[in-house]
Amino acid sequence: MERDVSDTDSAAGTTVTGTANAALPANGNDVGCGTRGVKLAAAGVSKRFGGFVALRDVSIQVRERTIHSVIGPNGAGKTTLFNCLTGVVPPTSGVVMFEGRDITRMSVHRRARCGMARSFQVTNLFQNLSVIEGLRLAAQAKTGLATFDFFRPKERLVRAMSDAESVLAQLSLERWRDIKAGELSHGQQRILEVGLALASGSSTLLLDEPTAGMGVDDIEIMKQLVVALSRDHTIVLIEHNMNVVLNISTTITVMHQGSVLVEGPPEVVRSHPDVKAAYLGREC
Numbered sequence: 001m002e003r004d005v006s007d008t009d010s011a012a013g014t015t016v017t018g019t020a021n022a023a024l025p026a027n028g029n030d031v032g033c034g035t036r037g038v039k040l041a042a043a044g045v046s047k048r049f050g051g052f053v054a055l056r057d058v059s060i061q062v063r064e065r066t067i068h069s070v071i072g073p074n075g076a077g078k079t080t081l082f083n084c085l086t087g088v089v090p091p092t093s094g095v096v097m098f099e100g101r102d103i104t105r106m107s108v109h110r111r112a113r114c115g116m117a118r119s120f121q122v123t124n125l126f127q128n129l130s131v132i133e134g135l136r137l138a139a140q141a142k143t144g145l146a147t148f149d150f151f152r153p154k155e156r157l158v159r160a161m162s163d164a165e166s167v168l169a170q171l172s173l174e175r176w177r178d179i180k181a182g183e184l185s186h187g188q189q190r191i192l193e194v195g196l197a198l199a200s201g202s203s204t205l206l207l208d209e210p211t212a213g214m215g216v217d218d219i220e221i222m223k224q225l226v227v228a229l230s231r232d233h234t235i236v237l238i239e240h241n242m243n244v245v246l247n248i249s250t251t252i253t254v255m256h257q258g259s260v261l262v263e264g265p266p267e268v269v270r271s272h273p274d275v276k277a278a279y280l281g282r283e284c
């Protein structure tokens with residue numbers, strides 16, 4: 001199914017890429033971050049695990065304040081791409097740019113400080129904290145305070161608490177403000193995970209299957225939340241639920257066997273013959 005062509009149809013707004021985009025320059029100024037509106041970009045990113053190629057020459061441009069979804073079957077390389085974008089694993093080759101800066105070798109921690117957040121897992125520490133305490137901690141991280149700094153300036157604490165309260169309202173979790181995160185339903189925990197990234201003050205949120213394991217009601221809440229956040233955040237979304245993807249995405253990148261197969265707006269991706277044949281295989 002791998003293609004040997006790189007063909008852009010600008011009128012339709014769709015790009016079909018394959019191995020031929022190896023010709024893309026590995027220079028930050030040429031990957032689109034110099035272009036107004038591109039927040040996050042990967043150019044020619046490949047990732048090998050030993051002899052296995054998990055990502056093959058992947059290029060993606062995420063525009064500011066859009067919902068850019070990445071879809072594809074299990075093993076397509078979606079999470080590996082997220083890991084390369086967020087610094088969890090270094091790409092074997094290629095360039096990652098954020099707000100015009102080459103961040104390819106930047107640590108996860110420094111990327112987070114630049115405003116790029118991957119949703120936290122509500123585990124360990126957060127499980128035993130109340131919802132509002134977890135959000136306050138995340139908001140505190142934004143102010144640069146160490147968690148156990150006993151000499152915290154009062155106004156920073158007040159600010160962190162007020163930010164936490166405002167995120168709590170955005171999540172519609174006010175009723176659960178003081179209960180332990182570990183006692184929330186699965187769906188609510190996943191919503192809180194997005195909230196923790198949000199409270200950290202990041203401009204760009206990377207969400208890996210935020211609706212996984214959710215019931216229909218929670219999926220709808222998550223969908224509305226992501227749409228609301230995209231008004232002042234850039235969202236990169238890995239999502240299996242095609243109803244969610246086709247409904248809320250600005251742009252969809254379809255991955256297959258480590259490569260980008262098709263990219264474009266939902267209406268183009270939805271009717272693209274390769275996508276229909278390889279991924280959807282059904283009415284959607």
Ligand SMILES: Nc1ncnc2c1ncn2[C@@H]1O[C@H](COP(=O)(O)OP(=O)(O)O)[C@@H](O)[C@H]1O
Pocket residue numbers: 049052054072073074075076077078079080081
């Ligand atoms: N750390 C790793 N070591 C070896 N292989 C890996 C590693 N991470 C991912 N892979 C492999 O890379 C491929 C892509 O995985 P992944 O990015 O998780 O896909 P997706 O998120 O699209 O399901 C899979 O075949 C997976 O087994």
Ligand SMILES: [Mg+2]
Pocket residue numbers: 078079080
């Ligand atoms: Mg994955």
